[in-house]
Amino acid sequence: MNNLTAGTVTAATDAHGITTITFFHPSHNSLPSRVLTDLADTIRRFGQDEQTKVIVLKSEGNRTFCAGASFDELQTIATKEQGLEFFSGFAKVINACRTSSKIIIGRVQGKAVGGGVGVAAATDYCFATTQAAIKLSELAVGIGPFVVGPVVERKIGTAAYQQLALDATEFRPAAWAHAKGLYAELSEDQEALDAAVQAFAVKLAAYAPAALQAMKQVFWEGTEHWDTLLLERAAISGTLVLSDFTRNVIRKAKS
Structure with missing residues (x-):
């Protein structure tokens, strides 16, 4: 199994109606197209699941x-169409979260880079x-955080987003992320x-589903145009x- 076919997305729902969606890739939980597609599909599916009250x-x-x-996948992109298809994967995940009828709780145990910040x-x-x-390392790679930009800016504000996007080589x-509102609790x-x-998921799961959805x-x-x-x-x-x-940066990073 190579890095483009590796990776998993799993989901499990507990007795409280809390559905935990977990993604994995052996290369630092990076996201190739297959994992992005599976992740977006899984979020959408459980967003419509009657047994699910909240998603982690x-x-x-x-x-x-x-x-x-x-x-590994960026290296294989040879046309604009292939590039659009790959980066659309991040758009699908963000839009799946945005349009889900269920509140989604994030659980971030370690570093988040680029698209990971968007997730x-x-x-x-x-x-x-x-x-x-x-x-947000994209600019240093020659790409720019264009797809994740709207959701990151929405969460932390324009000034903080500009700092993060332009200072692309520094964590x-x-x-800092907590102070800017990306993280609610540390x-x-x-x-x-x-x-x-x-504890928070159990609390949310006890609330009225219609109220949570509203x-x-x-x-x-204001994000309806994000599709x-x-x-x-x-x-x-x-x-x-x-x-x-970009090709030179990726080649050096992979060598």
């Missing part, structure tokens, strides 16, 4: 929540550990993180990934 979105492992785009920002309430530093600590370790996530719609008011916007942004990234600058 997490990844496996200890150190990295999500490394963002799969460099965290697409949740409705995000818990993290103090080790969960963030970085911001979890405390825990010292994964044990405390899991306890906090579970709040979800209110939270995301189109994020695809337009994916096309920009899909074109830039073909540049010599």
Whole structure:
């Protein structure tokens, strides 16, 4: 199994109606197209599931929540159409979170890079550990955070988004992400993180489903055009990934 076919997305629903969706990839939980598609489909499916009252979105492992785009797949992109298709995967995940009728709780145990920051920002309430530093590295790769930009900017504000997007080689600590609103709560370790996530999910699951659904719609008011916007942004990234600058950066990173 190569890095383009590796990776899993699993889901399980407990007695409280809490559905935990977990993604994994052996390369620091990076996201190739197959995992992106499976993740978006799973979020959409359980967003419509009557037994599910709240969704927890997490990844496996200890150190990295999500490394963002799969460099192995970026290397294979040869046309604008292929580039659009790949980056549309991130658009699908964000839009699946946005349009889900269920509140989605994020559980970020470690570093989030690029698209991983976008996944965290697409949740409705995000818990993290103090080790969960963030970085939007896309500009340093020659691409720019075009697809995840709207959801990150919505969560942390324009000024903070500009800082994160332009200072593309530096991690911001979890405390910075917490202060800017990306993370709602921080825990010292994964044990405390899991306890906090579970307690909050149980609390939400006891609320009236119709009220939660109505709040979800209110939270995301003004984003109805994102089905189109994020695809337009994916096309920009899909074109830039073909540049010599980006190909050289990826080649050096993989060597």
